[in-house]
Amino acid sequence: MPGLTTSIPFPDDVPTHPLLVIDYNLVKANDLRELDKLWRAATQLGFWYLKNHGSEKEVDGMFDMGQETLDLPLEEKMKFEQGDSGYSFGYKARGTIATDKNGTLDTVEFLNIAQDDALSWPRMTHRTYPEPVNKQMNDVITPFVRKSTAINMTFLAFFERKLGLPSGELLSRHRADEVNGGEARCIKTPPRQTALGVGAHTDFGSLAIVHNRLGGLQVLPPGSEKWTYIKPIPGHAVCNVGDTLAIYSGGILRSNVHRVMPPPGEQSKLARYSISFFTRPGYHVQLGALKNKSALIANAVANSQENFEPGCTAGEWVTRRIRNLRIKNRRGPESWYDSMGTEHKGIRDVTRPLPTKLTS
């Protein structure tokens, strides 16, 4: 089992950020103390560990499938490349995305499999995939997508209640039977890298579930200027809030900046594979704070300097965000894109607050 060759432990001399541990069994049982902890995690850092997620078998299968696919010859993988138009599904080659203001290229490759394709299999909704994906769709990928979707829908149902939204307001924006940008991802970082793998970013969609066996994922905690590792804990997923949920909630739910570095210490000798699942709203759903549906959200928007009105649909949003990342679409070494996907001239320092009003 590829990722399990974690013969090298996470070093104990690098700083790590403690995350709250949420027990999925207790969340499903509506345990009030656990739900309170989940709310704190989602509103303060926007990251938490999830234990008892019940998808260990599917996650192991995803690591095997991901390694088999990403270890294919480049020529084979390139037949499924995403291109530069902002399309999310398929293969992303190394060196196609800038990780900083100088245009330093990324060192990771990854494969995105659309939630829609996994759920409609063997009927294609968006696109085709390499053979190892097709082979594992029934036994591994579709069950993984179903379980991950169920987890995120459980979280959304809870957030909806806590945000004072009428029942269904968040869930109906993330319907699995409407075309959407949800996807499963496998990322590969080759051994012995020194540069950033995935540059500082906030996730584009609503919720992410990340499964890691090696270190590398880092967060920049609010108010801090120090990037710190999130230590992988066996059997625990790392969950986080993304931008579209931050937008709907008027910033109450926090989409925190994070990045992927090469694994720390001796672990850097190993190739790093990670498995993630992203829930995104339906393509045709309009983005914007749900301030007319909840007094809590209206109040949060009134007290915030941020712009929660990108003025587009979730489909347009994700396309724009991805398109802006691709190195071929960058207009100069000193442009950067804020979390609303808007291009800015000049040097961005992610430890500095974003400009208050954005013209999107």
Ligand SMILES: O=C(O)CCC(=O)C(=O)O
């Ligand atoms: O590989 C990881 O640990 C996280 C990846 C990530 O942040 C992403 O794909 O958005």
Ligand SMILES: [Fe+2]
């Ligand atoms: Fe991310």
